[in-house]
Amino acid sequence: MASIIPSDNIKKQMDENISSKLISEIIRDRIKSQKHRFHANDNISDFINPGELEILQKEVTSRVKDLLKSLVIDIENDHNTQETAERVAKMYINEVFKGRYHEKPKVTSFPNDKNLDEIYTLGPISVRSACSHHFVPILGECWIGIKPGNKVIGISKFVRVADWVFSRPHIQEEAVMILADEIEKLCEPKGLGIIIKAEHYCMKWRGVKEPNTSMINSVVRGDFRHDPILKQEFFELIKQQSGLI
């Protein structure tokens, strides 16, 4: 039976490392030694070994406990917040920021044997993210348009990849570019367009407290960028699909 339990040697090495360093420091050192970026909206799963996420979750739990203590909340006697640190750590690592710590969903692409070249759009796809500045939700919808290239993927895969990309702390302007990069890697489309419309809780809940403002941004690449008629067709299809523009 397959096992994710590390071998004795690796375990020994992990134990030694853990005894002297926090797991977040070990992971950070690995990323730095490979000269990779680890901004809030980067995926760092390549640098996390099997079994380490659980250890990281424990470290984050203890840090969130410290945060609650610094907020002068009695986490020992307040039954409502006794397990808040555990919940928040689990939520960050495995749910709302899973796109940082977990691998990209497996997506199989197929050759475009029939040479499909008509554009298609899909949406709305839910946008569930958080702003990098305040760690409060960004919620909205997104639409994707494709002019197929050499490869095709099932339409449900776009939803899975979008969820993985959005499940990180973001600013909306960069989220749309990162999603476009991932879709280009997966299916190498001749044309790609993405539109996001989202509400930012850092504007609704705090700050200017403006409840009805949303932000729309888009990216167009390949033939959608170079061919004005195709670009027009893309925006027209999205308009019909969403009533957005």
Ligand SMILES: [Zn+2]
């Ligand atoms: Zn914000």
